[in-house]
Amino acid sequence: MNVHKNKGPTNVLWSGDQQSMPPEVMAFLAGEDVRLDRALFVYDIQGTRAHLIGLAEIGIISDAELNQFKQALEDLQQVYASGEFVLDQRFEDGHSAIEFFLTEQLGALGKKAHTGRSRNDQVLTCLRLFMQDQLDELSDQVSGVIEQLFSMAEANQNTLMPGYTHLQRAMPNTVAVWLLGLAESLLDDLEHLNGLKKLLNSSPLGTAAGFGVPLPLARETSAAAMGFARVQINPVSTQNSRGKYELMVLHGLSYLLTDVRRFAWDLSLYMTSEFDFVGLQSSHTTGSSIMPNKNNPDVVELMRASVAVVDGAVAQVQSLLSLPGGYQRDLQLSKEPLIKGMQATREVIGLLPGLLGAVVFKKDHMRTAISPEMMATDQALHKVGQGQSFREAYLDSKQDHELVITPEDSIKSRVSLGGAANLGLELMKSRLEKLTA
Incomplete structure (x- = not known):
């Protein structure tokens, strides 16, 4: 397989035959895109494959050409995973790397890959x-x-x-x-x-630069090929x-x-x-x-x-x-x-x-570390249970040193849902099951 080596100028998708831009300007425009696109490259390959499946459905490429594209993209993913193909400063970004690889492997056919697509929706x-x-x-x-x-x-x-x-x-x-x-x-x-x-x-995918394209793109087909549930409609x-x-x-x-x-x-x-x-x-x-x-x-x-x-x-x-x-x-x-x-x-x-x-x-x-005064609320509620109003019990409990409630008693009485004696753990487990179903 002919894998593009580290040589030549940065490859860009938009310049045609004119590559007169000063390198420092080109570097500023590209920024960190190539390095960052290493985290996105496999997804860019996946999106390219889905776009080509859509192009085949509307007759822009033939089924035989689609198979050639699929094989080339599979090859690209393999050589990228192995480190044989490196996404580096030869390229403006991951998108240009894919297109140049396809053109290098498939010749003129590779130039059809970007039909009806912009780097924006890519x-x-x-x-x-x-x-x-x-x-x-x-x-x-x-x-x-x-x-x-x-x-x-x-x-x-x-x-x-x-x-x-x-x-x-x-x-x-x-x-x-x-x-x-x-x-x-x-x-x-x-x-x-x-x-x-x-x-x-x-x-x-299929909204291009934000205005749609003058082609009957099979957007639903491309979406399904990537596992999306729906298309985002308005460009x-x-x-x-x-x-x-x-x-x-x-x-x-x-x-x-x-x-x-x-x-x-x-x-x-x-x-x-x-x-x-x-x-x-x-x-x-x-x-x-x-x-x-x-x-x-x-x-x-x-x-x-x-x-x-x-x-x-x-x-x-x-x-x-x-x-x-x-x-x-x-x-x-x-x-x-x-x-x-x-x-x-x-x-x-x-x-x-x-x-x-x-x-x-x-x-x-x-x-x-659980000190006696921490049971004051328990003491107040114990008095409420005996018929006293809460506000009276609240004040009395600050001065009552005779009623002794242990931390263990306090914990056992915490029976409202979510409290220590009624954790609601099964309810939480049920919620987790629903969220992960």
């Missing part, structure tokens, strides 16, 4: 496929974390700990309730990701979704990592000697370069900080969208924050199962 298509694929994998990761939290909660239903408001001791709680707080938050995030996937499940709306859909996805990632950040904050506090509720195995801590006594929760702290990467990506894309309708070259800069934000999120969620497995609960310390 990049929209591969970004849409990328986001769908990444969200599918992220959802699987989140589901696995939720299941692990369920298991940990079941094992710690009777592990007592103080509950806090304003960082002050408030009422007795259990580790199970605390863990399920993260689990249900992640269920919300998973439902939001499912909604995003439903929105993204539409094909922009102006489709072009205006560039950046908008990326922003929606990044917001979803931010919500997810915000929940992780809060849990990481709790872990950071509970690991301090002032709390001393939780330990971490050495697999997830580091030492100090100067203090031999230190055992630092660096993994937890970097997880806590990772939402800043995603929020930075949100700000970057949002600032790009102060644009009129239609495609503007500014939108080229939406790729990097999307890819960076997705990579940061996938990394954090991928590390969570190992972190959770490394957590050691110091049960005696947590139980000892």
Whole structure:
């Protein structure tokens, strides 16, 4: 197979025979597209194949030519995966790399591949496929974390700990309730990701530069070839979704990592000697370069900080969208924050199962930290049960030192749904099953 080697000028799709642009201008226009398109290249190949299937249906290429294209694209995917074909600075972007490869392999036939297509709907298509694929994998990761939290909660239903408001001791709680707080938050995030996937499940291919094309493109056929449920109909709306859909996805990632950040904050506090509720195995801590006594929760702290990467990506894309309708070259800069934000999120969620497995609960310390005044609410409600109004009972309980309620009694009485004695775990499991069905 004749694989294009690292030689010659940058290949572009729009210049014809004129390549007089200064290299520094060309480099500025191309930016980081080639490097970033390495994350999108397989999806660009997939979109090209679907477009060619549609062209064959309307007679622009023959079935025999379609088979030649399919084989060439399969070859490209294989040599790209093996490293024999490198997406590098020879090319303006991944789109030009595909077209030049097809032309090199198929000659004049390769020049038909871009018929009825613009780089505008081409990049929209591969970004849409990328986001769908990444969200599918992220959802699987989140589901696995939720299941692990369920298991940990079941094992710690009777592990007592103080509950806090304003960082002050408030009422007795259990580790199970605390863990399920993260689990249900992640269920919300998973439902939001499912909604995003439903929105993204539409094909922009065939809208070209935002005006349609003077060909009866088989858009539904191309959409089905990529697994999309529907087509995105209006070409102006489709072009205006560039950046908008990326922003929606990044917001979803931010919500997810915000929940992780809060849990990481709790872990950071509970690991301090002032709390001393939780330990971490050495697999997830580091030492100090100067203090031999230190055992630092660096993994937890970097997880806590990772939402800043995603929020930075949100700000970057949002600032790009102060644009009129239609495609503007500014939108080229939406790729990097999307890819960076997705990579940061996938990394954090991928590390969570190992972190959770490394957590050691110091049960005696947590139980000892539950002080008598934390049962005041239980005392007040006990008086309510004897006929006193809550406000009177509230005031009396501040001064009543005779009624003794233990932390264990307090936990056993927490029978409202979601409380320590009625976790609602089966309801949460049922919700997870529906979200992952």
